[in-house]
Amino acid sequence: MATVAELEVRTGRRAELALLGIAWVIIVLSRALVDYHADFLELAPLAIYGGGAAALMLACHLIIRRYAPSADPVLLPAVFAINGVGLAMIRRIDFAYAQYRGRETDFGAAQIGWTIAGVILAMAVILVIRDHRKLRRFTYTAGVVGLVLYLLPLVPGLGVEINGARIWIDVFGRSLQPGEFAKIAMVVFFAGYLVTNRDTLALAGPKILGLRFPRPRDMGPLLVVWAAALLLMIYQRDLGASLLFFGIFLGMLYVATQRISWVITGVALFGVGAVAAGIVFPHVRSRYDAWLHALDPEVYSSGTSEQLVRGLFGMASGGLFGTGLGQGRPDLVPYAESDFIIASIGEELGLTGLMALLVLYLIVVQRAFRTSIGVRDGFGKLLAAGLGFSLALQVFIVVGGVTRVIPLTGLTTPWLAYGGSSMLANWIVVGLLLRVSDQARRARTEASA
């Protein structure tokens, strides 16, 4: 027998405002440093930028105060800070391209537009979805939508192939990456599916090496998702998305059933698939070669590992404290503004700055899991855990690829890398997490009021 006592909850809105203040200084200072080193520093544009950022952050804060008063106070400032550093870094890379390459790019301005659109979408999610449990009604709709979004790039005439990966579609002259949105739809689908079917999936089967494995006849869903992930890898040549897709399912399956044997089975299956793909498909094998023998002169001169090695050199020249914003040479790495923004940040902010960003990601993910523990309904638990895990896995795949822990794959770093679809999709994730965390903490604040 035990006594159960409720702990009081603070809504944390004032703490959020204070943290947003620090994030705002980071956003403005990073841009000022970049502009100063490009001899571009003028007060008026900087004031407009700072004023705009302050207005956007304050608007978010007020909307949350009014419509999600118990939402998590740390989520928003952390994401704003990551996004702000990303904006400054992309602007910095624009300057570097112009200065050293004679290449006129305007990634920075475009990314500001995507950020504003993303923040508006996140707030729209909070305003439209008043109760995340309503999403459960759209379980199978979300599954179908996710599947269609994944398949869209394969439609002839609509899909565009860029750099060997067929993951973009052409909409009004802009290329969109529907896979980013499919990720969210799939998390909703898995959450709804697993919350109703977890009892069968948790049933015990044969015992092998001291571990209870699930019954073979319950393996169906796992095999279907595995096959889908493999098809994604083969037809779209998108290793990252297939790893992310399979990983999200496996992570959520583990959260739903608490059976480590699912994870072992799944990882073994994926390992088999990855090795087989490396033997059968040359483009996968060249990725593995670039990863395992990156510094081999033969592999380097063939060009497969050039980007990876340049990124490593960039981070090495950054060292512990970095060259300083605006003082490095991030333009030497291909795709420094998108796939390799982690390397650019490692170069100019050093290990210290990169670690700070990674800890901010960690905080965001931790808040998602905390929300998952706090919220009462099973669907909300799986939704929050799935969204948090998808962010964590995505950051791991990108950073792991750039730092040669795993083979390099083309995924975007959430809120940091250049890319419209990724920015919009990940801000929608923020909106969903804020909504669920409001539900998780609201009952507590009301009960103790």
Added chain:
Amino acid sequence: MSEISITLLRFGFLILLWALVLAAIGVLRADLYGTRVTSRGRGREARRKADARTDKVAAPSRSATGIRTGSISTRDETAAHLAVTAGALKGTTIPLGSAPILVGRSPTCTLVIDDDYCSAKHCRIFPEDGGWKVEDLGSTNGTFLDNQRVDDPMPFKRGDKLRLGATTVELRG
């Protein structure tokens, strides 16, 4: 700007990034929420004894912790939430409104219990005449209110212990 002030700003930016990280962690430290579960007995033997006693002895130290514990008083009929005091969900509380609460293993229940000795829809706790009542929904292993089997709706007062399977729930103020 001079070289030194640029260097200072460069390091100042890194310090600022970490300031945000540490401030966020500081906020998280102050943001513990949920329930605190305090075990009353020491070990299984003591716990069994505690069960056997009618449980009216509230540990005095609880008031000193400053946490609202919802003192057990049968005079005040208004209950604000349902607390699980034993079983897999120990520590869970559900705020009580005007809606009835279904307890069982089915995911459609208000309180979903993962307990092999519970039925899919085990029992229902519902408001009536300003108080709360409990009825069994034909469960296999039965619902017990203070060790008395519940068949017809019985009044469920604050401090009463409702046992279903390995789970015990209580009404709290």
